[in-house]
Amino acid sequence: MFVDVQADFSEGSTLNQQKKIFLSKNTYHKKQQDSIQRLHDSVSLPKQASHNEERNSDATNLEKVLLIAARMYQSPMTGRIGHGYAVDPFCTHAMSVTASVDMYLYHYRLHITSATYPVDATRIHTWWWQKAIASETLLQIFVFLAAGHMAMLQSTSGVSSDVIQKSTRDCLHFRIKAIQCLNGLLRDLVRGVADSTVLIVSTLLIIEALNADFESLETHTQGLKTLIALIGGLEALEHMTLNTVYTSVNITAALRNSAPSLPILPHFRNQILLEPTVFNGRDIEYKCEVPTALAQLATRFHSAVWSREMHPSINYRIDVLRRLVIHHELGKLSSANTVSATDNDLFVLWQHQMHCIHYASDTPNLNEPIRLTLLVYLFMRVSRLGNYPIMQYMVERLKMSLDGISYFQTTAPDLLFWILLIGGMASQGQPSHPWFVLQLGVVARSLGLKDWVDVRALLGKFFYADQPGDMAGEDVWNEALTGSFRYIAPNPTA
Secondary structure: OOOOHHHHHHOOHHHHHHHHHHHHHHHHHHHHHHHHHHHHHHHOOOOOOOOOHHHOOHHHHHHHHHHHHHHHHOOOOOOOOOOOOOOOOOOOOOOOOOHHHHHHHHHHHHHHHHHHOOOOHHHHHHHHHHHHOOOHHHHHHHHHHHHHHHHHHHHOOOOOHHHHHHHHHHHHHHHHHHHHHHHHHHOOOOOOOOHHHHHHHHHHHHHHHHOOOHHHHHHHHHHHHHHHHHHOOHHHOOHHHHHHHHHHHHHHHHHHOOOOOOOOOHHHHHOOOOHHHHHOOOOOOOOOOOOHHHHOOOOHHHHOHHHHHOOHHHHHHHHHHHHHHHHHHHHHHOOOOOOOOOHHHHHHHHHHHHHHOOOOOOOOOOHHHHHHHHHHHHHHHHOOOOOOOHHHHHHHHHHHHOOOHHHHHHHOHHHHHHHHHHHHHHOOOOOOHHHHHHHHHHHHHHHOOOOHHHHHHHHOOOOOOOOOOOOHHHHHHHHHHHOOOOOOOOOOOO
8 A cells, every 4th residue: 555654744633643543453454364364274273064154254263263272271281291282382491302201301290309309399390490491411310310210110010011111211311311411511611610510410419329320429429529619619509509419418328328428518507497496406386286196206216215225316316307207297288387498408407417427336226227217217208219229228228237136126126116117118129128027027926016006006106107098018017917028029220
Protein backbone atom coordinates (compact mmCIF):
# COMPACT_ATOMS: atom_id res chain seq x y z
CA MET A 1 0.00 0.00 0.00
CA PHE A 2 1.29 3.46 -0.96
CA VAL A 3 0.98 6.11 1.75
CA ASP A 4 1.64 9.80 1.21
CA VAL A 5 3.53 10.62 4.34
CA GLN A 6 3.63 14.35 3.63
CA ALA A 7 -0.16 14.47 3.48
CA ASP A 8 -0.30 13.27 7.03
CA PHE A 9 0.94 16.60 8.19
CA SER A 10 -1.01 18.76 5.73
CA GLU A 11 -4.47 17.28 6.29
CA GLY A 12 -4.50 17.70 10.01
CA SER A 13 -4.22 15.53 13.06
CA THR A 14 -7.63 13.84 12.61
CA LEU A 15 -6.79 12.30 9.25
CA ASN A 16 -3.36 11.41 10.54
CA GLN A 17 -4.88 9.57 13.48
CA GLN A 18 -7.36 7.71 11.24
CA LYS A 19 -4.57 6.49 8.93
CA LYS A 20 -2.53 5.25 11.89
CA ILE A 21 -5.51 3.33 13.24
CA PHE A 22 -6.17 1.83 9.78
CA LEU A 23 -2.54 0.71 9.36
CA SER A 24 -2.41 -0.66 12.89
CA LYS A 25 -5.55 -2.71 12.40
CA ASN A 26 -4.38 -4.18 9.12
CA THR A 27 -0.93 -5.01 10.49
CA TYR A 28 -2.42 -6.64 13.56
CA HIS A 29 -4.90 -8.63 11.45
CA LYS A 30 -2.13 -9.92 9.17
CA LYS A 31 0.05 -10.94 12.13
CA GLN A 32 -2.94 -12.67 13.69
CA GLN A 33 -3.59 -14.63 10.49
CA ASP A 34 0.08 -15.68 10.24
CA SER A 35 0.19 -16.75 13.91
CA ILE A 36 -3.01 -18.76 13.55
CA GLN A 37 -1.65 -20.53 10.48
CA ARG A 38 1.70 -21.36 12.14
CA LEU A 39 0.05 -22.69 15.26
CA HIS A 40 -2.53 -24.51 13.15
CA ASP A 41 0.24 -26.23 11.16
CA SER A 42 2.36 -27.07 14.22
CA VAL A 43 -0.39 -28.93 16.08
CA SER A 44 -1.84 -30.48 12.89
CA LEU A 45 -5.55 -29.91 13.38
CA PRO A 46 -7.66 -32.90 12.25
CA LYS A 47 -9.06 -32.61 8.78
CA GLN A 48 -12.67 -31.47 8.71
CA ALA A 49 -15.34 -33.86 7.65
CA SER A 50 -17.01 -31.57 5.18
CA HIS A 51 -16.23 -28.73 2.83
CA ASN A 52 -18.43 -26.37 4.80
CA GLU A 53 -16.46 -26.97 7.99
CA GLU A 54 -13.26 -25.92 6.22
CA ARG A 55 -14.78 -22.46 5.83
CA ASN A 56 -15.06 -21.84 9.56
CA SER A 57 -14.15 -18.37 10.71
CA ASP A 58 -10.71 -17.42 11.95
CA ALA A 59 -12.16 -17.08 15.43
CA THR A 60 -13.37 -20.68 15.39
CA ASN A 61 -10.00 -21.93 14.14
CA LEU A 62 -8.20 -19.96 16.80
CA GLU A 63 -10.48 -21.41 19.46
CA LYS A 64 -9.71 -24.95 18.29
CA VAL A 65 -5.99 -24.30 18.15
CA LEU A 66 -5.97 -22.88 21.66
CA LEU A 67 -8.03 -25.83 22.89
CA ILE A 68 -5.49 -28.32 21.49
CA ALA A 69 -2.60 -26.32 22.90
CA ALA A 70 -4.30 -26.23 26.30
CA ARG A 71 -4.75 -30.00 26.25
CA MET A 72 -1.06 -30.42 25.47
CA TYR A 73 -0.07 -28.48 28.57
CA GLN A 74 -2.69 -29.92 30.91
CA SER A 75 -0.71 -33.15 31.29
CA PRO A 76 0.67 -33.52 34.85
CA MET A 77 4.29 -32.41 35.08
CA THR A 78 5.24 -35.15 37.52
CA GLY A 79 7.21 -37.07 34.92
CA ARG A 80 10.71 -36.41 33.80
CA ILE A 81 11.72 -33.57 31.50
CA GLY A 82 10.57 -34.33 28.00
CA HIS A 83 8.24 -37.13 29.11
CA GLY A 84 5.72 -37.48 26.32
CA TYR A 85 7.16 -34.61 24.29
CA ALA A 86 10.44 -33.73 22.63
CA VAL A 87 13.37 -34.27 24.97
CA ASP A 88 14.89 -30.93 26.10
CA PRO A 89 12.80 -28.96 23.53
CA PHE A 90 14.55 -25.66 24.31
CA CYS A 91 18.11 -27.09 24.13
CA THR A 92 18.93 -25.79 27.60
CA HIS A 93 21.46 -28.47 28.54
CA ALA A 94 25.20 -28.30 27.93
CA MET A 95 25.03 -31.71 26.23
CA SER A 96 22.67 -33.52 23.89
CA VAL A 97 19.81 -35.05 25.88
CA THR A 98 18.55 -38.26 24.29
CA ALA A 99 15.64 -40.30 25.62
CA SER A 100 18.11 -42.56 27.47
CA VAL A 101 19.95 -39.63 29.04
CA ASP A 102 16.62 -38.08 29.98
CA MET A 103 15.61 -41.29 31.77
CA TYR A 104 18.84 -41.35 33.78
CA LEU A 105 18.54 -37.67 34.73
CA TYR A 106 15.04 -38.37 35.99
CA HIS A 107 16.35 -41.33 38.00
CA TYR A 108 19.06 -39.09 39.46
CA ARG A 109 16.51 -36.55 40.65
CA LEU A 110 14.25 -39.24 42.07
CA HIS A 111 16.83 -41.35 43.91
CA ILE A 112 20.33 -39.87 44.13
CA THR A 113 19.72 -36.36 45.46
CA SER A 114 17.34 -37.52 48.18
CA ALA A 115 19.89 -40.14 49.28
CA THR A 116 22.83 -37.74 49.38
CA TYR A 117 20.87 -35.03 51.20
CA PRO A 118 18.53 -36.44 53.87
CA VAL A 119 16.80 -33.08 54.48
CA ASP A 120 15.19 -30.66 51.97
CA ALA A 121 16.33 -32.65 48.92
CA THR A 122 14.08 -30.72 46.50
CA ARG A 123 15.76 -27.38 47.18
CA ILE A 124 19.21 -28.96 47.06
CA HIS A 125 18.41 -30.63 43.74
CA THR A 126 17.43 -27.23 42.30
CA TRP A 127 20.80 -25.82 43.35
CA TRP A 128 22.66 -28.73 41.74
CA TRP A 129 20.60 -28.47 38.57
CA GLN A 130 21.46 -24.79 38.24
CA LYS A 131 25.14 -25.76 38.40
CA ALA A 132 24.85 -28.75 36.09
CA ILE A 133 22.67 -27.37 33.32
CA ALA A 134 25.62 -25.35 31.99
CA SER A 135 28.27 -27.97 32.77
CA GLU A 136 28.61 -30.95 30.47
CA THR A 137 30.97 -32.61 32.96
CA LEU A 138 28.47 -32.47 35.82
CA LEU A 139 25.66 -33.73 33.58
CA GLN A 140 27.81 -36.66 32.46
CA ILE A 141 28.53 -37.42 36.13
CA PHE A 142 24.82 -37.33 36.98
CA VAL A 143 24.03 -39.71 34.12
CA PHE A 144 26.76 -42.27 34.87
CA LEU A 145 25.93 -42.19 38.60
CA ALA A 146 22.24 -42.76 37.87
CA ALA A 147 23.03 -45.61 35.45
CA GLY A 148 25.24 -47.29 38.05
CA HIS A 149 22.62 -46.88 40.76
CA MET A 150 19.94 -48.27 38.45
CA ALA A 151 22.12 -51.32 37.74
CA MET A 152 22.44 -51.93 41.49
CA LEU A 153 18.69 -51.76 42.00
CA GLN A 154 18.08 -54.01 39.00
CA SER A 155 20.55 -56.62 40.27
CA THR A 156 18.44 -57.13 43.43
CA SER A 157 15.05 -56.95 41.72
CA GLY A 158 15.01 -60.02 39.51
CA VAL A 159 15.54 -58.02 36.31
CA SER A 160 16.98 -59.87 33.31
CA SER A 161 20.75 -59.85 32.87
CA ASP A 162 20.39 -58.04 29.52
CA VAL A 163 18.74 -55.08 31.23
CA ILE A 164 21.39 -54.97 33.97
CA GLN A 165 24.18 -55.16 31.39
CA LYS A 166 22.61 -52.28 29.45
CA SER A 167 22.62 -50.05 32.55
CA THR A 168 26.17 -51.13 33.42
CA ARG A 169 27.44 -50.40 29.88
CA ASP A 170 25.77 -46.99 29.98
CA CYS A 171 27.41 -46.31 33.33
CA LEU A 172 30.87 -47.10 31.96
CA HIS A 173 30.24 -45.12 28.76
CA PHE A 174 29.14 -41.96 30.55
CA ARG A 175 31.89 -42.33 33.15
CA ILE A 176 34.50 -42.27 30.38
CA LYS A 177 32.77 -39.24 28.84
CA ALA A 178 32.77 -37.47 32.22
CA ILE A 179 36.50 -38.09 32.75
CA GLN A 180 37.22 -36.84 29.22
CA CYS A 181 35.22 -33.68 29.89
CA LEU A 182 37.01 -33.14 33.19
CA ASN A 183 40.45 -33.59 31.59
CA GLY A 184 39.52 -31.04 28.93
CA LEU A 185 38.36 -28.65 31.64
CA LEU A 186 41.59 -29.02 33.62
CA ARG A 187 43.65 -28.18 30.53
CA ASP A 188 41.95 -24.78 30.49
CA LEU A 189 43.99 -22.60 32.85
CA VAL A 190 41.11 -20.14 33.27
CA ARG A 191 38.10 -22.44 33.75
CA GLY A 192 40.07 -25.25 35.38
CA VAL A 193 41.04 -23.39 38.53
CA ALA A 194 37.55 -22.50 39.73
CA ASP A 195 34.99 -23.26 42.43
CA SER A 196 32.95 -25.23 39.90
CA THR A 197 35.90 -27.52 39.11
CA VAL A 198 36.39 -28.27 42.81
CA LEU A 199 32.69 -29.13 42.95
CA ILE A 200 33.08 -31.56 40.02
CA VAL A 201 36.17 -33.30 41.40
CA SER A 202 34.58 -33.60 44.87
CA THR A 203 31.49 -35.18 43.31
CA LEU A 204 33.67 -37.71 41.49
CA LEU A 205 35.44 -38.50 44.77
CA ILE A 206 32.12 -39.22 46.46
CA ILE A 207 31.16 -41.65 43.69
CA GLU A 208 34.56 -43.37 43.70
CA ALA A 209 34.55 -43.77 47.47
CA LEU A 210 31.01 -45.21 47.43
CA ASN A 211 32.10 -47.66 44.73
CA ALA A 212 35.33 -48.51 46.61
CA ASP A 213 37.41 -47.55 43.56
CA PHE A 214 40.68 -47.11 45.47
CA GLU A 215 42.89 -46.39 42.46
CA SER A 216 40.77 -43.57 41.04
CA LEU A 217 40.09 -42.31 44.55
CA GLU A 218 43.78 -41.79 45.23
CA THR A 219 44.32 -39.96 41.94
CA HIS A 220 41.41 -37.56 42.38
CA THR A 221 42.15 -36.99 46.08
CA GLN A 222 45.56 -35.60 45.15
CA GLY A 223 43.99 -33.61 42.33
CA LEU A 224 41.41 -32.11 44.69
CA LYS A 225 44.07 -31.00 47.16
CA THR A 226 46.05 -29.37 44.33
CA LEU A 227 42.96 -27.56 43.04
CA ILE A 228 42.06 -26.29 46.51
CA ALA A 229 45.59 -24.95 46.97
CA LEU A 230 45.53 -23.23 43.55
CA ILE A 231 42.17 -21.60 44.20
CA GLY A 232 43.37 -20.12 47.49
CA GLY A 233 42.44 -22.74 50.07
CA LEU A 234 39.17 -23.96 51.52
CA GLU A 235 38.34 -20.40 52.58
CA ALA A 236 37.87 -19.43 48.93
CA LEU A 237 35.04 -21.93 48.34
CA GLU A 238 31.35 -21.19 48.63
CA HIS A 239 29.29 -22.97 51.28
CA MET A 240 27.66 -25.69 49.14
CA THR A 241 30.98 -26.51 47.50
CA LEU A 242 32.51 -26.89 50.96
CA ASN A 243 29.64 -29.19 51.89
CA THR A 244 30.47 -31.37 48.88
CA VAL A 245 34.20 -31.36 49.67
CA TYR A 246 33.55 -32.42 53.27
CA THR A 247 31.09 -35.09 52.14
CA SER A 248 33.78 -36.56 49.89
CA VAL A 249 36.26 -36.40 52.78
CA ASN A 250 33.82 -38.16 55.14
CA ILE A 251 32.92 -40.95 52.72
CA THR A 252 36.59 -41.54 51.92
CA ALA A 253 37.34 -41.75 55.66
CA ALA A 254 34.48 -44.24 56.07
CA LEU A 255 35.90 -46.42 53.30
CA ARG A 256 39.41 -46.38 54.74
CA ASN A 257 38.44 -46.18 58.42
CA SER A 258 40.80 -43.24 58.75
CA ALA A 259 40.77 -39.69 60.05
CA PRO A 260 39.36 -37.00 57.69
CA SER A 261 41.99 -35.60 55.34
CA LEU A 262 40.74 -32.00 55.68
CA PRO A 263 39.68 -30.04 58.79
CA ILE A 264 36.31 -28.32 59.25
CA LEU A 265 36.69 -24.58 58.81
CA PRO A 266 35.36 -22.43 61.70
CA HIS A 267 33.37 -20.21 59.33
CA PHE A 268 31.69 -23.27 57.78
CA ARG A 269 30.70 -24.44 61.25
CA ASN A 270 29.46 -20.99 62.21
CA GLN A 271 27.20 -20.75 59.17
CA ILE A 272 25.13 -23.67 60.44
CA LEU A 273 22.17 -22.00 62.07
CA LEU A 274 20.99 -24.91 64.21
CA GLU A 275 24.41 -25.67 65.69
CA PRO A 276 23.78 -23.97 69.07
CA THR A 277 20.53 -25.92 69.50
CA VAL A 278 21.64 -29.34 68.35
CA PHE A 279 25.27 -29.51 69.45
CA ASN A 280 25.10 -27.76 72.82
CA GLY A 281 22.72 -30.24 74.47
CA ARG A 282 19.67 -27.99 74.78
CA ASP A 283 16.14 -29.32 74.42
CA ILE A 284 14.50 -28.89 71.04
CA GLU A 285 10.87 -27.78 70.81
CA TYR A 286 9.39 -29.57 67.81
CA LYS A 287 6.45 -28.05 65.97
CA CYS A 288 4.62 -31.36 65.68
CA GLU A 289 4.00 -34.20 68.09
CA VAL A 290 6.84 -36.70 68.32
CA PRO A 291 5.52 -40.28 67.93
CA THR A 292 6.03 -42.46 71.01
CA ALA A 293 8.30 -44.90 69.19
CA LEU A 294 10.49 -42.06 67.94
CA ALA A 295 10.66 -40.43 71.38
CA GLN A 296 12.25 -43.64 72.73
CA LEU A 297 15.14 -43.37 70.26
CA ALA A 298 18.60 -44.01 71.82
CA THR A 299 17.30 -43.96 75.41
CA ARG A 300 18.87 -47.38 76.13
CA PHE A 301 22.36 -45.94 75.79
CA HIS A 302 21.79 -44.02 79.04
CA SER A 303 19.46 -46.28 81.04
CA ALA A 304 21.31 -49.61 80.75
CA VAL A 305 23.85 -50.72 83.37
CA TRP A 306 26.53 -51.21 80.72
CA SER A 307 26.27 -47.52 79.65
CA ARG A 308 28.81 -46.70 82.39
CA GLU A 309 31.47 -48.40 80.29
CA MET A 310 30.92 -46.01 77.39
CA HIS A 311 33.39 -43.21 76.78
CA PRO A 312 32.00 -39.66 77.33
CA SER A 313 32.89 -38.70 73.76
CA ILE A 314 30.67 -41.44 72.29
CA ASN A 315 27.86 -40.49 74.68
CA TYR A 316 27.94 -36.92 73.43
CA ARG A 317 27.82 -37.96 69.79
CA ILE A 318 24.94 -40.34 70.46
CA ASP A 319 22.95 -37.44 71.93
CA VAL A 320 23.67 -35.33 68.84
CA LEU A 321 22.74 -38.10 66.42
CA ARG A 322 19.51 -38.72 68.34
CA ARG A 323 18.49 -35.10 67.79
CA LEU A 324 19.49 -35.23 64.12
CA VAL A 325 17.58 -38.45 63.41
CA ILE A 326 14.44 -37.25 65.19
CA HIS A 327 14.63 -33.98 63.26
CA HIS A 328 15.11 -35.92 60.02
CA GLU A 329 12.24 -38.34 60.69
CA LEU A 330 9.84 -35.58 61.78
CA GLY A 331 10.65 -33.68 58.60
CA LYS A 332 9.37 -36.67 56.63
CA LEU A 333 6.25 -37.01 58.79
CA SER A 334 5.11 -33.40 58.91
CA SER A 335 5.83 -30.20 56.97
CA ALA A 336 5.21 -28.26 60.20
CA ASN A 337 8.67 -29.15 61.41
CA THR A 338 11.07 -26.35 60.51
CA VAL A 339 13.70 -27.18 57.91
CA SER A 340 16.78 -25.01 57.69
CA ALA A 341 19.03 -24.60 54.65
CA THR A 342 21.96 -25.94 56.68
CA ASP A 343 20.31 -29.07 58.15
CA ASN A 344 22.31 -31.39 55.90
CA ASP A 345 25.52 -29.76 57.11
CA LEU A 346 24.74 -31.04 60.61
CA PHE A 347 25.07 -34.62 59.36
CA VAL A 348 28.34 -33.67 57.63
CA LEU A 349 29.73 -32.23 60.87
CA TRP A 350 28.63 -35.25 62.90
CA GLN A 351 30.28 -37.71 60.50
CA HIS A 352 33.48 -35.66 60.50
CA GLN A 353 33.59 -35.81 64.29
CA MET A 354 32.96 -39.57 64.30
CA HIS A 355 35.88 -40.15 61.93
CA CYS A 356 38.16 -38.06 64.13
CA ILE A 357 37.82 -40.50 67.03
CA HIS A 358 38.89 -44.14 67.29
CA TYR A 359 38.86 -46.40 70.31
CA ALA A 360 41.48 -48.99 71.20
CA SER A 361 40.63 -52.44 69.92
CA ASP A 362 43.35 -54.44 71.68
CA THR A 363 40.85 -55.36 74.41
CA PRO A 364 37.08 -55.87 74.02
CA ASN A 365 35.16 -52.65 74.58
CA LEU A 366 31.78 -51.22 73.67
CA ASN A 367 32.92 -47.95 72.15
CA GLU A 368 34.43 -48.92 68.80
CA PRO A 369 31.60 -51.29 67.76
CA ILE A 370 29.07 -48.61 68.71
CA ARG A 371 30.93 -45.98 66.68
CA LEU A 372 31.07 -48.24 63.61
CA THR A 373 27.42 -49.28 63.95
CA LEU A 374 26.29 -45.66 64.17
CA LEU A 375 28.13 -44.87 60.93
CA VAL A 376 26.61 -47.92 59.21
CA TYR A 377 23.16 -46.85 60.44
CA LEU A 378 23.63 -43.34 59.08
CA PHE A 379 24.75 -44.60 55.67
CA MET A 380 22.02 -47.21 55.43
CA ARG A 381 18.93 -45.72 57.11
CA VAL A 382 19.42 -41.95 56.80
CA SER A 383 21.45 -41.45 53.62
CA ARG A 384 20.22 -44.71 52.04
CA LEU A 385 23.60 -45.56 50.57
CA GLY A 386 23.54 -49.19 51.67
CA ASN A 387 23.51 -50.56 48.11
CA TYR A 388 27.00 -49.29 47.32
CA PRO A 389 30.19 -51.42 47.59
CA ILE A 390 31.53 -49.21 50.40
CA MET A 391 29.08 -50.92 52.75
CA GLN A 392 30.94 -54.22 52.45
CA TYR A 393 34.11 -52.62 53.86
CA MET A 394 32.19 -50.92 56.67
CA VAL A 395 30.37 -54.12 57.61
CA GLU A 396 33.52 -56.26 57.55
CA ARG A 397 35.16 -53.74 59.87
CA LEU A 398 32.16 -53.92 62.18
CA LYS A 399 32.40 -57.71 62.26
CA MET A 400 36.10 -57.52 63.16
CA SER A 401 35.31 -55.16 66.05
CA LEU A 402 33.08 -57.89 67.52
CA ASP A 403 35.97 -60.33 67.77
CA GLY A 404 35.40 -60.63 71.50
CA ILE A 405 31.70 -61.35 71.05
CA SER A 406 31.47 -63.38 74.27
CA TYR A 407 32.30 -60.17 76.16
CA PHE A 408 29.27 -58.49 74.58
CA GLN A 409 27.00 -61.47 75.26
CA THR A 410 27.90 -61.22 78.93
CA THR A 411 28.11 -57.45 79.35
CA ALA A 412 25.52 -55.98 76.96
CA PRO A 413 23.44 -58.61 75.09
CA ASP A 414 20.71 -56.11 74.18
CA LEU A 415 23.30 -53.75 72.67
CA LEU A 416 24.83 -56.69 70.80
CA PHE A 417 21.41 -57.62 69.41
CA TRP A 418 20.99 -54.14 67.91
CA ILE A 419 24.52 -54.16 66.47
CA LEU A 420 24.00 -57.59 64.88
CA LEU A 421 20.64 -56.66 63.36
CA ILE A 422 22.02 -53.45 61.83
CA GLY A 423 24.99 -55.47 60.55
CA GLY A 424 22.63 -58.10 59.14
CA MET A 425 20.62 -55.44 57.29
CA ALA A 426 23.74 -53.78 55.89
CA SER A 427 25.39 -57.06 54.84
CA GLN A 428 22.64 -58.30 52.53
CA GLY A 429 24.26 -59.98 49.53
CA GLN A 430 27.68 -60.04 51.21
CA PRO A 431 29.79 -62.98 52.49
CA SER A 432 29.49 -61.81 56.12
CA HIS A 433 25.68 -61.84 56.12
CA PRO A 434 25.23 -65.45 57.41
CA TRP A 435 27.58 -64.73 60.33
CA PHE A 436 25.51 -61.74 61.47
CA VAL A 437 22.23 -63.64 61.15
CA LEU A 438 23.47 -66.76 62.99
CA GLN A 439 24.87 -64.67 65.86
CA LEU A 440 21.63 -62.68 65.94
CA GLY A 441 19.64 -65.87 66.44
CA VAL A 442 21.88 -66.94 69.35
CA VAL A 443 21.51 -63.58 71.13
CA ALA A 444 17.75 -63.47 70.46
CA ARG A 445 17.29 -66.81 72.23
CA SER A 446 19.36 -65.65 75.20
CA LEU A 447 17.15 -62.54 75.47
CA GLY A 448 13.95 -64.53 75.07
CA LEU A 449 12.83 -62.59 71.98
CA LYS A 450 10.22 -64.45 69.95
CA ASP A 451 8.28 -62.00 67.76
CA TRP A 452 8.88 -58.82 65.79
CA VAL A 453 6.78 -56.64 68.12
CA ASP A 454 9.18 -57.23 71.01
CA VAL A 455 12.19 -56.90 68.70
CA ARG A 456 10.93 -53.60 67.30
CA ALA A 457 10.38 -52.20 70.79
CA LEU A 458 13.96 -53.08 71.77
CA LEU A 459 15.50 -51.69 68.56
CA GLY A 460 13.65 -48.40 68.99
CA LYS A 461 15.51 -47.78 72.24
CA PHE A 462 18.76 -47.81 70.27
CA PHE A 463 18.69 -46.42 66.72
CA TYR A 464 15.91 -47.77 64.54
CA ALA A 465 13.10 -45.76 62.91
CA ASP A 466 10.39 -47.30 60.76
CA GLN A 467 10.47 -46.48 57.06
CA PRO A 468 7.30 -47.15 55.01
CA GLY A 469 7.70 -50.09 52.65
CA ASP A 470 11.10 -51.09 54.07
CA MET A 471 11.01 -54.61 55.52
CA ALA A 472 14.78 -55.14 55.73
CA GLY A 473 14.88 -55.29 59.53
CA GLU A 474 11.97 -57.71 59.79
CA ASP A 475 13.44 -59.85 57.00
CA VAL A 476 16.73 -60.23 58.89
CA TRP A 477 14.80 -61.11 62.04
CA ASN A 478 12.85 -63.81 60.19
CA GLU A 479 16.12 -65.20 58.83
CA ALA A 480 17.49 -65.39 62.38
CA LEU A 481 14.37 -67.25 63.55
CA THR A 482 14.36 -69.79 60.73
CA GLY A 483 18.11 -70.08 60.15
CA SER A 484 17.58 -69.71 56.37
CA PHE A 485 18.86 -66.91 54.19
CA ARG A 486 17.32 -65.14 51.24
CA TYR A 487 19.64 -65.02 48.24
CA ILE A 488 20.41 -61.49 47.11
CA ALA A 489 22.76 -61.01 44.18
CA PRO A 490 25.97 -59.10 44.96
CA ASN A 491 25.94 -55.44 44.01
CA PRO A 492 27.93 -54.67 40.84
CA THR A 493 30.68 -52.10 41.15
CA ALA A 494 29.74 -49.06 39.09
